[in-house]
Amino acid sequence: MAQLLLIEDDERVRTALLRALRDLDHQVASAPDAMTGLRAAVDHRPDLVVLDLGLPDLDGGEMLRMLRGVSDVPVIVATARDDEDEIVRALGAGADDYVVKPFTARQLDARIQAVLRRSASGAQAEQAVAVGPLRIDPRGRSAHLDGRALELSPKEFDLLHYLASRAGEVVAKRQLLTDVWNLPFGGADKTVDVHLAWLRRKLGETAQRPRLLHTVRGVGVKLVDPGEGDAS
Numbered sequence: 001m002a003q004l005l006l007i008e009d010d011e012r013v014r015t016a017l018l019r020a021l022r023d024l025d026h027q028v029a030s031a032p033d034a035m036t037g038l039r040a041a042v043d044h045r046p047d048l049v050v051l052d053l054g055l056p057d058l059d060g061g062e063m064l065r066m067l068r069g070v071s072d073v074p075v076i077v078a079t080a081r082d083d084e085d086e087i088v089r090a091l092g093a094g095a096d097d098y099v100v101k102p103f104t105a106r107q108l109d110a111r112i113q114a115v116l117r118r119s120a121s122g123a124q125a126e127q128a129v130a131v132g133p134l135r136i137d138p139r140g141r142s143a144h145l146d147g148r149a150l151e152l153s154p155k156e157f158d159l160l161h162y163l164a165s166r167a168g169e170v171v172a173k174r175q176l177l178t179d180v181w182n183l184p185f186g187g188a189d190k191t192v193d194v195h196l197a198w199l200r201r202k203l204g205e206t207a208q209r210p211r212l213l214h215t216v217r218g219v220g221v222k223l224v225d226p227g228e229g230d231a232s
């Protein structure tokens, strides 16, 4: 059971989801617009927020940024269309995961459980990792490259930390989906590719000219120490 906050303007959808999520043993508060939702996020301190991206008063990305300004609460966004740009923007603005409408309460619940497991395991303290010019401090959730602090989203940090902890090892994308995102589904999910692309950009490299993060075609990715000469 989790304390959830559902921010959804469509009353019919909101009422149906409220009932279904309560039937799944969650405690659910709800809000019909972004401003009420922001206040509720501060007042109720939910374990997780389900946020409809199509709200009447604020654009979804704006809402996410404002929410991130007041809380680290995990967020699952609900989008009306399977629109890659919109999903990418939402993940970039700090969403932890997404569902595409129409979705069932059970699908949403599976995502909720996965996101909550992730944020719980992410809270565990771990040891610092160093790979060549890269330094990662899981306790402070900070990463430095060539002595310069990297500005990473929580998920980019988790991904980098995961790969750096397995430096030199080829990691399959499906394995990333399972271990970093806790999602047992393969294939169609673009989440891993999108986050790898962002991470590359923040590391100042490209897939064509990698330094640390190497694609192993058809297999996965690996992070290597550029000083070790194994840049194949």
Ligand code: CA
Binding pocket: 008, 009, 010, 052, 053, 054, 055
């Ligand atoms: Ca809506």
